[in-house]
Amino acid sequence: MIAVKPPDEYYDAVVIGAGPAGSTAAKRLGQAGLKVALLDQRLEIGNKIQCAEFVPRPISRYAPLRAGDIAQRVEGIKTFINGKPVHTLAAPGYTLNRNLWDKYQADEAKNAGVTVMSATRAVAVGDHAVTITKGTERGKIYATFILGCDGPHSLVSGRLGNGRQENCVALQYELLLHKPMTHVEIYFEPDYYGGYAWAFPKGNTVNAGIAIHASVKNQLHCLLHEFCRSLMQRQVVQSDRIVAKTGGFIPTGGLAGCLAQKNMLLAGDAAGCTHPVTGAGIMNAVRSGHLAAMAVIRQVKSKDEHLVSENYPRILHEEYSRQFAIARERLNSRNREWTNDPEKFLALIRRSWIAFPEYYTQ
Numbered sequence: 001m002i003a004v005k006p007p008d009e010y011y012d013a014v015v016i017g018a019g020p021a022g023s024t025a026a027k028r029l030g031q032a033g034l035k036v037a038l039l040d041q042r043l044e045i046g047n048k049i050q051c052a053e054f055v056p057r058p059i060s061r062y063a064p065l066r067a068g069d070i071a072q073r074v075e076g077i078k079t080f081i082n083g084k085p086v087h088t089l090a091a092p093g094y095t096l097n098r099n100l101w102d103k104y105q106a107d108e109a110k111n112a113g114v115t116v117m118s119a120t121r122a123v124a125v126g127d128h129a130v131t132i133t134k135g136t137e138r139g140k141i142y143a144t145f146i147l148g149c150d151g152p153h154s155l156v157s158g159r160l161g162n163g164r165q166e167n168c169v170a171l172q173y174e175l176l177l178h179k180p181m182t183h184v185e186i187y188f189e190p191d192y193y194g195g196y197a198w199a200f201p202k203g204n205t206v207n208a209g210i211a212i213h214a215s216v217k218n219q220l221h222c223l224l225h226e227f228c229r230s231l232m233q234r235q236v237v238q239s240d241r242i243v244a245k246t247g248g249f250i251p252t253g254g255l256a257g258c259l260a261q262k263n264m265l266l267a268g269d270a271a272g273c274t275h276p277v278t279g280a281g282i283m284n285a286v287r288s289g290h291l292a293a294m295a296v297i298r299q300v301k302s303k304d305e306h307l308v309s310e311n312y313p314r315i316l317h318e319e320y321s322r323q324f325a326i327a328r329e330r331l332n333s334r335n336r337e338w339t340n341d342p343e344k345f346l347a348l349i350r351r352s353w354i355a356f357p358e359y360y361t362q
């Protein structure tokens with residue numbers, strides 16, 4: 001056993017998951033003087049990142065970025081439909097080295113006094129206890145507050161009674177670029193049901209990936225191979241040699257039904273903070289991690305027991321509900337009306353992709 005409730009293993013807060021949401025929340029809680037544990041099942045935090053790593057530039061307002069965390073500056077988003085470039089949006093951003101950045105965020109939490117535990121998996125969550133495993137060892141840690149920042153298949157979300165989130169499935173290869181790119185590129189094709197392909201440059205390499213509706217996930221490998229071949233034919237990439245491979249699930253269902261109860265709260269992908277149309281979740285993970293920590297800090301200071309269970313969900317809804325409701329409507333009607341007809345497909349994507357004015361004016 002790791003610990004059977006010795007007094008020094010009782011934390012004010014335990015944060016499960018050291019992604020952008022969890023590390024941000026843990027750092028804020030640590031800075032406020034709370035005794036905090038941040039745990040992650042990964043052997044090393046920042047390892048095996050499941051991400052295409054594009055963030056809008058204002059993210060640096062919410063989370064520190066060192067020069068080395070930025071792989072490349074990006075000027076905007078080019079959208080391709082039916083193989084043709086149809087639109088360029090000025091949207092300054094960065095592609096990150098998320099492996100470095102995630103580790104840095106967890107180190108920042110550690111510097112704020114947080115106990116960071118890697119290779120530590122939460123396997124059960126009770127009212128004030130988290131059962132953990134580390135290698136072959138099993139034990140419990142105890143806390144007044146439990147923050148579920150544990151990604152799209154959140155254990156804590158299940159404990160709050162939420163069902164499985166709707167999601168897209170994604171696969172991505174990192175390939176060597178032929179020549180530098182200034183924009184991230186998004187590709188819509190009738191073959192990519194429910195999603196899109198992307199090419200996000202990282203200096204000499206590019207994250208080339210596809211996310212599609214979970215119902216057609218068996219086509220993912222084939223579609224990605226074809227997409228990479230098309231990038232090769234257009235001389236965007238040098239060859240089909242895969243530098244790195246990743247993938248995962250991208251929530252598309254919007255905010256979880258229950259975001260907090262008593263002493264337990266969700267942030268980031270676990271809370272469904274990912275944008276249902278774009279799949280972008282890093283910035284919202286950082287923001288919701290911050291808001292979750294602030295709710296806990298205020299509750300501790302004021303002794304008002306409703307700040308976590310009532311105020312925090314209200315704040316998240318104020319922040320995201322409207323834009324996510326529009327995104328869900330656009331995504332659902334796009335999926336319903338999906339078509340192979342090139343002209344209808346073009347019009348459909350224009351109505352349902354955030355780069356086009358039609359998205360906002362229905």
Ligand SMILES: Cc1cc2nc3c(=O)[nH]c(=O)nc-3n(C[C@H](O)[C@H](O)[C@H](O)COP(=O)(O)OP(=O)(O)OC[C@H]3O[C@@H](n4cnc5c(N)ncnc54)[C@H](O)[C@@H]3O)c2cc1C
Pocket residue numbers: 016017018019020021022039040041042050051052053054055120121122123149150151152154155170171172209246247248249250267268269270274279280281282283285
């Ligand atoms: C292929 C792909 C590409 C993407 N591209 C982009 C992009 O370009 N831009 C963007 O903004 N978003 C992108 N996203 C979404 C983005 O990655 C997520 O929204 C973001 O990582 C959410 O942060 P988080 O902290 O909530 O969760 P995560 O980053 O998923 O972190 C959760 C952490 O919890 C840990 N964990 C889970 N369960 C347990 C457990 N039981 N015990 C202990 N630890 C646990 C995990 O190991 C993980 O480290 C992409 C997603 C995918 C899958």
